[in-house]
Amino acid sequence: MTLLEQPDPINAAERVFRRGDDSAVLRISEADAEMVETVDIDPLSDEPMIVNMGPVHPSTHGVLRLVLEMQGEQVLRSKPVIGYLHTGMEKTGEQLSYLQGGTNVTRMDYASPLFNELVFSLATEELLGIEVPPRAQWIRTMMCELNRISSHMLFQATNGMDVGAVSMMLYGNRLREETLRILEKITGLRMNHNYIRPGGVAVDLHDGWREDIAGLMDLLPPLIDEFDELLTGQPIFRERLQGVGAINAEECLALGVTGPILRGSGYAWDLRRDMPYLNYDELDFDVIVGTYGDCFDRYAVRLNEARESIKIVQQCMEKMPTGDYRLQDKKVTPPPRARIDESMEALIHHFKIFTEGFKVPEGEVYVAVESPRGELGCYMVSDGGAHPYRMHIRAPSFVNLQTMPHMMQDALVADVVAIISSVDPVLGEVDR
C-alpha cells in the first residue's frame, strides 16, 4: 500500500473500534481481538492499538489476560479476560463429601486458603445446625488472622515488585514465609492446609504454640515498619501510586466491590465488625479506611490491616480457652485414631465418615466472611445427601476484577500494572 492511497477500510476493525464510545470497557470478543492483530493498518494512521496483556505476562498475577486498546502508552479501554485457570472447582465440590470439600475449596484462593476452608465449614455447620466448641472458634480466628498477615505481605511483595522496587518482592515474601512457617507447624502444610473442617479444626495447636506465635508477633512489627521506611515515604513510590486507579465509594458499591478496595475509598465496611462471625465481636481492632480510593490508599489499608491482624492474634493468644478443638459428635467428626483400635463403634464411625461422609439436612445457606480480598461467601444447597447439591463461592477477586477497566481508563501502561497489583486478584479464585 502506498502512503497516498487511502487505507483499505478495515471493516472488522471499524466494527470493534466504535469511535465515540467513551466507556471504560472494551467490548470486543477475543476472536475479534486476534483478528485485529492481523489487519494491516496504515503505519501513519493513528488507529488505536490492541495489546494483549497476558495471559502470560510477568505482572498479571497469574493468568489474567487484559485486552487493552491503547493510544501510544495510554489505555483508552480495556477488557479483562478470565478463565485460563478454570478447573470447575464448584462443580467438583458437588462430587465431594463435606469432609473432602475442604481440600477442594482451599485451592481456590491459594494466597489465603484458610478463609476458603472457613467459609465452607461455616456453611456446612449452619446446614447441620451445630455449634463448634469455643476453642475451635478461637483457633479459627487466630489462624485466619495469621493467614491474613501472610496474604497482605504477599501483596506488599508483589505490589513493590510491580512498581519496580524489586527488593520489596523479597522483603514481603520473607515476612510471608515467617508466617507460613508457623502455619506449617500448626497445620502441616504451607498452603492448602485443609485445617479448618466442618466441626472444628483438624488438629489441636501443638505444644509450645504460644512461644512460636509470640516470637512471630515480636518479629513482624519492626519488619512491617521497614515498608514504611522504604515505600510509604519514598517519593517515587508515592508518585507512582497516588491518584492512580482512583475509584470512589459509590462506584465501588455499584460494582459490588468489597475488601481493601472498598475500604480504601473511604467506606468502612468490614464483615468482621459489621456482621461478626467467629469471635470477632469479642475482639478489639480497627477497621482501616482510606480517603481517595487510589492505589496508594489500598496499599496503606493493607499494610495497616496487617498491623491490626497482629493485634487480633495477640488478643486471641490471651483469650484462647481450653477445651475441645473440634466437635465430639461422632456423626460429624471422626473419632480419635487411638479409639479405633479399641472400639468397634469408633471403627465403624471412622469408616462411614471417610467413605460415605456425613449426611447434611436439606436446606440452603449463604455464609460470608471477610477474606483479605473482600467478602468471601459460600452459598450451599443440600438435598439431604452426603454431598452438597450445589456449592457456589462468591469470590471477592472475581467481583473486584470488574473495577479494572474503570480504573484503567486513561492510565498509562505502568499504571495498568500498578492497578492490577492493587486490586490484588488471585486468579485461582477468579476462575475457580
Add this chain to the structure above:
Amino acid sequence: MTSLPLAVDPLFVGGVGLEEVLIVALKVGVAFAMLMVSVMLMIWFERKLHADMTNRMGPTITGPFGLLQTLADGIKLFFKEDLLPNDERGDSAIFRLAPYLTLIPAFLIFTVVPIGGDFDNADGKVSWWGNTTQLQIADPPVGILFVLALSSLAVYGIMLAGWSSGSKYPLFGSVRASAQMVSYEAALGLSLVAVLVKSGTLSTHDIVAGQADGWNWNLWMTGFIPFIVFLIASTAELNRPPFDLVEAEQEIVGGFHTEYSSIRFALFFLGEYMNVVTMSAIMVTLFFGGPDGPIPFFESFGWAWGILWFMLKVLAFCFTFVWFRAALPRFRYDQLMDLGWKLLIPLSLGWIVALVALDLAASEGWNRPLVAVICFAGLMLMGTLLNAAVQSGKRKRLAGEGFD
C-alpha cells in the same frame, strides 16, 4: 609522520615503529581484556550485592563464591536456539545488527578513559622502554565529545532492536528508549559543560591532569550539582533502575529485548553492564580526578597506584548503581520526562550561568560574594517562575483544558 592530527599521543612523537605498534596493541589488548573481565565481575557483583541487600545468597555454585556464574550463563545462552523475527513483521537484518550497536560504543567509550598514571608528581604519562605514553588507548583533543557522540549512538541499538522485533512490547520499549535517551542526553551534556568550563579542555587526559591533588576535583570545583545531575542522567542513559523503563520487566515484559534469545540477548546483557562500567569510569574521570590519589610508597610506580585508585572509585560507582536498583521503585514514563525536562535541564542550565559568572568575576576582579548572591537570587527566581509555570500547566491538564 611527526604528528597525527587527531591522536596527539606522545608515543607517536618521533615516528611510528614496531615498538610503538606493539605498545598500542598491548594497550588495546589489556583494555579489552580488562573490560571483559570487569563486565563479568560486575554482573557477579550486582547479583551478589543485590542478594545481600535482600537476605539472599546470590550465586554460590559455579566457582569460588559463584564467581564463574556469568561465564556459565554465557555458555548456556550461547547454546540456546537463536530465534529471529520473520521479515513480514520485523526486520531480521536490523535485528541481527542491533546488539552490536549497543556493544561497540560501550567498548569504544573506554578508549578515552585514563585508567592510571601519576598525576600528582608527574604529568600522568609513563615511560616504558624509552617510550613515553599515556595509560589510555587514545587521547583525542575532542575526548568528551567523542564520549557524548558514542553514548548517543547506543540509543540506536536499543531503538532498532525494539523496532525490528516486529512485536508490540519491544515497540513500546523502543519508543520509550528513544524519548528517554534523547531527553537525558541533553541533561547529560549540559552537566558536562560545567566541567568543561572549569577544565578549559575537552581532552580526558587534560581534564584529569587539571584535577590532580584531591582539592582540585571537579566534584567540588563545580559545586556538586553538575555531578548529581550527571549521575542521574547517566543512570537514565544506562537504562538502569529507577530509569529502566526501556526494559521494564513488570510492564512491557522485557522491553526492547523481549524477542531476543541466545547469544544476541547475551550481547545486550554484556553491553548493558559494560555501559555501567564505562559510565562509572567516565564519571570518575570527570568529577573524581580519575586515577588521582595518595601515593604512600613505591613512588616510581606512581602509575600503578593510579590504577588502584581508579578501580576503587569505579567500584564505588558500580556499587551506587546496584544500590539504586535495590532501593528505588521505577519511574513512570511521564514522571521521567518531568524530571528530565523540568528539573535537571533547567538546573544545569542555571548552574552553568552561575559558574561562568563566578569565573568571570574572578578574572575581571569583580566583587565575588556579590556576584554569588546575584547568581543565587537569579537561580531562585528562575526556579520559582518555572515551578509556577509547571504547576499552572498541571492544573490546566487536570482540569482538561488543554494547551491550545
